[in-house]
Amino acid sequence: MDDGPREISRDDRELLDRLHDSGPLTLGQLAEMVGRPAPPEGAGAVRNTLSKWAGTSREADANRARRLERNGSILGYRAVLAPNRNELDQIAFVQVALRAMNAETLGAFRDAVRAIREVEACHMTAGDFNYLLQVRTKTIPEFRALLTDRIASLPGVARTATIIAMETVKEA
Amino acid sequence: MVAETDDLDRIDRRILDALRTDGRLSMAALADRVGLSKSPVTARVRRLEAAGFILGYRAVLDPVKLGAAQVAFVQVTLDDTTSEALETFNTAVRGTKEIEACHMIAGGFDYLLKIRTRDVGAYRKALGETISRLPHITHTSTFMAMETVKET
Numbered sequence: 001m002d003d004g005p006r007e008i009s010r011d012d013r014e015l016l017d018r019l020h021d022s023g024p025l026t027l028g029q030l031a032e033m034v035g036r037p038a039p040p041e042g043a044g045a046v047r048n049t050l051s052k053w054a055g056t057s058r059e060a061d062a063n064r065a066r067r068l069e070r071n072g073s074i075l076g077y078r079a080v081l082a083p084n085r086n087e088l089d090q091i092a093f094v095q096v097a098l099r100a101m102n103a104e105t106l107g108a109f110r111d112a113v114r115a116i117r118e119v120e121a122c123h124m125t126a127g128d129f130n131y132l133l134q135v136r137t138k139t140i141p142e143f144r145a146l147l148t149d150r151i152a153s154l155p156g157v158a159r160t161a162t163i164i165a166m167e168t169v170k171e172a
Numbered sequence: 173m174v175a176e177t178d179d180l181d182r183i184d185r186r187i188l189d190a191l192r193t194d195g196r197l198s199m200a201a202l203a204d205r206v207g208l209s210k211s212p213v214t215a216r217v218r219r220l221e222a223a224g225f226i227l228g229y230r231a232v233l234d235p236v237k238l239g240a241a242q243v244a245f246v247q248v249t250l251d252d253t254t255s256e257a258l259e260t261f262n263t264a265v266r267g268t269k270e271i272e273a274c275h276m277i278a279g280g281f282d283y284l285l286k287i288r289t290r291d292v293g294a295y296r297k298a299l300g301e302t303i304s305r306l307p308h309i310t311h312t313s314t315f316m317a318m319e320t321v322k323e324t
Binding site: 008016017019020021022023024025026027029030033034071072073074075076077078079080081082085087088091093110113114119120121122123124125126127131132163164165166167168169170171172 | 180188193225226228233234243245266269275316317321322323
């Protein structure tokens, strides 16, 4: 069953919005919001927390979060890393134009791009280029090598244009 | 162990890399991934949090389910790129919900923004009412994403 935005209940939306709008939380705070104990605690804590919540108003929250995880609204959880302080901090955007836009070329390009670990994101775009890639490396020389060794030789690539990021102001 | 300076050793980097994709890995699973036992890994994570390398944790949500499936990239030019102007702009960007990402770039414009809205119509509205009103903006150029191939 596909849950489009219309099929999300008001309470589901409220929890999703709350999760979306909160800035980085501690594991404890995040766990509170989704009704789980934070990972460092053991299996015993899981039972304790769930039993604490059973029969309370929090049980509904916990069940809601479980359901949203199962139906894919909540895809998972991740750490928010400080931008500009971790070593893998060089971001470059690469605009890619393909030689052809038929299904076969698109498919080959897509599969190959997904296999490049340093490519964090890839969107098909409207405009002068067909794709925008977001690439994360440690340094510019490392990016430069990746560009020639792997990106420029992706299937179907006609030309690329690179935009180097100097600073990350905000990221998802 | 993590030094007080910005030096990260190989193990810290492996920890950050793992947590970047799955923040709720149990310490046992993280220890497995990194090749250490649970206690030193837990200690390293606490240090990385305390030292501000890890700002916190968040849920990863399906944008389609959130009603924000339309991605647009906007190239933005400012009228002033002194530190004060940049700071004002950066602060406004951080407080704008539709802006999912923002990078200062080297090129023919100043910033690349990634915007999420429900659809193209909602983007058009956001452009006029929110994005173009960001401080110091003098020019915008939008290109729409038609499909997301990869997003980690």
